[in-house]
Amino acid sequence: MRLSRRTLLRSMAAAGAVAALPAVARAQEGDSIWDMFSRNRVLRSTDRNSNTAAANATIETIEPILSVDTAYNLQLAIGQYEPFVAAGGWEQVPKEVFGLTLGNGRRSVVALKRRLMSSGDLPPAERVDEMFDAATDLAVRNFQARHGLIVNGQVDEPTFYAMAVPAEVRLNQLRLNLIRVQNISQTLSDRYLVVNVPAASAEAIENSAVVQRHVAVVGRIDRQTPILHSKVHQINFNPYWHVPKSIIQKDLIKYMNEDPEYLTKFRIHIYDGKGNELAPTDIDWSTNEAVNYMFRQEPGAENSMGHVKINFPNPYDVYMHDTPTKSLFGENARFHSSGCMRINEVDSLVNWLLASNGDWDLGRVQQTFASNERLDVKVKNPTPVHTTYITAWANRQGTVSFRDDVYNFDAEGRTTFDA
Missing domain, CATH: 1.10.101.10 (PGBD-like superfamily/PGBD)
Structure with missing residues (x-):
């Protein structure tokens, strides 16, 4: 049986342990x-x-999670764990x-x-x-x-x-993730961006060193962040949010049934196929009629994408973005999104992505955020972006890090992913 927090605590409760x-x-x-x-x-x-x-x-070192160095460090960690596990583990x-x-x-x-x-x-x-x-x-x-x-x-x-x-589970994670890192580390460029889903974190890398680390929020178990490889080509400042049909069906209809003022409170407008605006009362919220219309949220503090959207081509219609709900970045388990990635301190990341443009320092990025001005900026030197699934890694200090197998990929023994 796959070990999880839920199954562990359930078994403890059955034994009367939780009460104690x-x-x-x-x-x-x-x-x-x-x-x-x-x-x-x-x-x-x-x-x-x-x-x-x-x-x-102990964990703040410059090695990227995806790198040749990390593969080497994982090999060293495996060499330490194997005899320990053979002797019975902890x-x-x-x-x-x-x-x-x-x-x-x-x-x-x-x-x-x-x-x-x-x-x-x-x-x-x-x-x-x-x-x-x-x-x-x-x-x-x-x-x-x-x-x-x-x-x-x-x-x-x-x-x-x-x-x-158990220690043997951790050893298995090290072995699986060594293969994952080796599969991609040889193909990496000198400058790239990585989102590691199990860690809900992002790294900006230059010349084999991490120059920025960001806490992230990624897809929940039933709406997973996909594993992909692409290039960041555009930054949308203060974007409109066009609500995906999946969220209209799964979330928005439910919210409107709970609170008929929901769309008004969050400045979300409704349009038909001809661009005509509708009132919320024009829709029968007891049915799925709403999926036939386009819902657009205005730029501003309430916008679900916050002040910026980071675009890269992919077949999953996912992207990185800011968020108004920054309290989520302080949680242990940051798996709340519908597949997109929310990035903490995103202004610094946007500044890094626009470095090749030459005229976007951090101050200008922050000023544009504050202005609420709608602005699309093409990235002159598109930056490779990789979303990945690494649940165990090690650094040059010998520190070994682990994360929960949130999407069950370790349990399935997956070392390669369609991307």
């Missing part, structure tokens, strides 16, 4: 005065912000580690430390005590950074789930 989990994080009854002093000392002396910065530094984390955080003093902390040592997040030690100390806080944050999770130092649900994935 929050107790770990509650006040620790029966602690001695010395236990409380020790816990308070740890809380006072630990610089959590510094630990977060140190954890993030122990499965007990349910009692759920909720642990800095200052906790419990027997379950010992199991947590052993798990973090076995994956290299915590330095090995001959003796392991029961205190969730500063070193353990850093180790949990290291683990979270490597797995693309919110770095908060707590063994929360996503962290617990990631720790529960």
Whole structure:
């Protein structure tokens, strides 16, 4: 059976484990005065912000996820994981580690430390005590950074789930992704853009080095971002959004039945085949009649594409764009779109894509955003763009990163994709 967060937590619930989990994080009854002093000392002396910065530094290297260097680094990681897995891998984390955080003093902390040592997040030690100390806080944050999770130092649900994935599953990910990276790394140019779907992230690469990294939002499981190779050829500033028929059918009709003012609130206009504008009351929303019309959202703060659309030819009608809902970039699982890719700090990426045009510095990009002016700009030197599916990679520091198999491609053993 494929391991997933849902199946893992369901099995725990069946065993009565979920009800017991929050107790770990509650006040620790029966602690001695010395236990409380020790816990308070740890809380006072630990610089959590510094630990977060140190954890993030382990993954912030210049190697692109798609590169010859990453293929080599993956080979090294496989060489380390194979004997470890053959020897039995890491122990499965007990349910009692759920909720642990800095200052906790419990027997379950010992199991947590052993798990973090076995994956290299915590330095090995001959003796392991029961205190969730500063070193353990850093180790949990290291683990979270490597797995693309919110770095908060707590063994929360996503962290617990990631720790529960067996070492042999991680080794299989490394092997599959080595093949994926090797399949494309030899064909890459000196300058290209990559969106890695499982990581929900984008990288801008020049001369084998990452010059920009961006958090992204990508397609949800039932509306996947396709794997493709193309070239960015046009930037649309403050675009109209023409609502795809699939979204009209799956979403817009439902929204209008829930709130008849939805189209008005979000400045979406309706047009028939001759370009005549219709009123929302002209349509029977209890049927699929709406798919026969064109829906266009005006430029502005409410526009679903935000201030910019990044175009590249593809048969799936997908693109990259800005978004008004920037809170989504702060989530662990950023799989919310209907296939298109929303890019955080997109102004910097647009500036990079228009570098060959010569007259588009960051200030001008930002000013054009703020103006709400409709403007289409041709990219003079079209930039290759690759969407890809990499769930495991390694960098030159020896840090190995993993992501969830969101589209089930690892479980299917897929190493090549139609693009």
